[in-house]
Amino acid sequence: MTATKAFAAQSPTSGMAPHTIDRRDPRPDDVAIEIDYCGVCHTDIHFAQNDWGITEYPVVPGHEIVGRVTAVGPEVKSFNVGDVVGVGCMVDSCRTCSACEAGLEQYCSEGMTSTYNGQDRHDHSITFGGYSERITVSERFVVRIPEKLDIKAAAPLLCAGITTYSPLRHYGVKAGHKVGVIGMGGLGHMGVKFARALGAEVTIFTRSESKVAEAKKQGADHVVISTDEDQMAAAAETFDFMLDTVPVQHDLNPYLNCLKHDGTHILVGLLEPVEPPVEAGALVFKRRVLAGSLIGGMPETQEVLDFCAEHDISCDVEMLDINNLNEAYERMKKGDVKYRFVIDMHTLKNG
């Protein structure tokens, strides 16, 4: 085992602070990675604070990890020491169920092993994430970072990026489609970039007039103020897809009404009960679809990185000294980041 310096929360109220954890020695199919950058996802805050009641302390969050390979096990075929690689939201799965065989490890019938706060399938230890000097991960769950990408801005592609890219690809978004993006955060701004790169006409839905300029800056072709009844009436039955990145309960019905017949509303942020309730008639009378989507499988996670390299897409990031992480969490709670904090993990040495 390797003693490793990491940033961890020790309790729901302790805040993030330096901690020493053990990383396993590489197994035959493992890749050992020294971490350079790690994106900060809102999920990290939920786990640090035990908002969902499932946190095992100490918790080392972080599942948007970019670094360099420092060692490989004897069975590793695709990576060599020195390669620039990434690790996203999962580090293992059963590998044999129909989902895993289809490269959709996130839907593994046994449940994927999360990058942090998950349970290792071999030694049953709790997994530690990317707020750390290093991580050791099975080859199948490691992706290659294309040379053309700015590796700092690549980190959030491993969660915010793949989460929005995967459903747009799954549902075949292309030129001629009209896509609405709900929510202007880390996920939303990536959704706009991908939908545009796929050729779609993109509209951002926002509640406030004050955010119109920012929405345009994100690259949207149009902006609809969702609280303006006239604008929403004009948008009725005109969209093929809604990409809904809002992570808190909200009324889906006004957005469903904006979909054409056979239109699809895709939830990627909401995990709670859908309240206020969806009107079944809004689905039945226009054959609309309400769908969910979770990150993406490993082949598609590699694909999104390659797609970003090809289309010159990156996440808008603000670099962060890990010693300022607790303040960053407070800013994120207020939506005060455009659009993703990325921890420069070299600052951990100074902690």
Added chain:
Amino acid sequence: MTATKAFAAQSPTSGMAPHTIDRRDPRPDDVAIEIDYCGVCHTDIHFAQNDWGITEYPVVPGHEIVGRVTAVGPEVKSFNVGDVVGVGCMVDSCRTCSACEAGLEQYCSEGMTSTYNGQDRHDHSITFGGYSERITVSERFVVRIPEKLDIKAAAPLLCAGITTYSPLRHYGVKAGHKVGVIGMGGLGHMGVKFARALGAEVTIFTRSESKVAEAKKQGADHVVISTDEDQMAAAAETFDFMLDTVPVQHDLNPYLNCLKHDGTHILVGLLEPVEPPVEAGALVFKRRVLAGSLIGGMPETQEVLDFCAEHDISCDVEMLDINNLNEAYERMKKGDVKYRFVIDMHTLKNG
């Protein structure tokens, strides 16, 4: 105009009784039909009683209509006097929107014209349905009843049949798929027949052990008692599709949990708010889909009739003297019909 004998409700509480209505003389593209049989849909009761607050009295229900052509307008190309034909839930639409152009007239952007209690697009009169001696309908909304079909049992195919056939076809149900059917009424029993004919393995979900024998009789391969926790746990993540024919509010979450990743829950009966609320996580964590579907377009309505002729499928019906209609409504409210009443319209002459 032609004075026509029909059965109508005059008020929410009057019950159905004989009445005289006017039928228009055929327009150039019209087909005049003498009605032989008309199925009784639960929707008819809702309109007769004004349950949805949108009934225009007098209302002549009936949208599962089979009869013989007695006259055609000069522009009619596909039908001749004497042809055995059917009319379903709609008699007109805008014919120019993208839905109409795709043969999905039920999703017409201007709204389809319902067979009864709709407003005629030309003279703005209120449409009268199939509890009547005759009906006059534009050619596009008339279908041919294949010779091989028993025309009495064919009537319900025009609503209960197409409503369940259309989504199974739209979503590509085929051999190798596992389909759950929720609800054992007019729609449910047709859903079982179609899913089996398409090659799927079919399970009926029912709340009561007492209905298992009936479910098997409907042709289901398996029966799951939805109130039995062990049976529901065993069914978890094993279905590709759920065809949900239940027309009243019910908890979808236990059924969503029975779907594999990428499984689809199709609502064809529910029009109200989805309560208890759907768990967004049930959609997101397995990329499941909640969809709606409304009857079918005209090409597909012809297709379902041809499919039934080819596969020797018909609706299980109980023939009804129209003078007993009010009693039939009371029996339907108690679920006491297997599975569809069909009015023998010749009994109208005795009324």
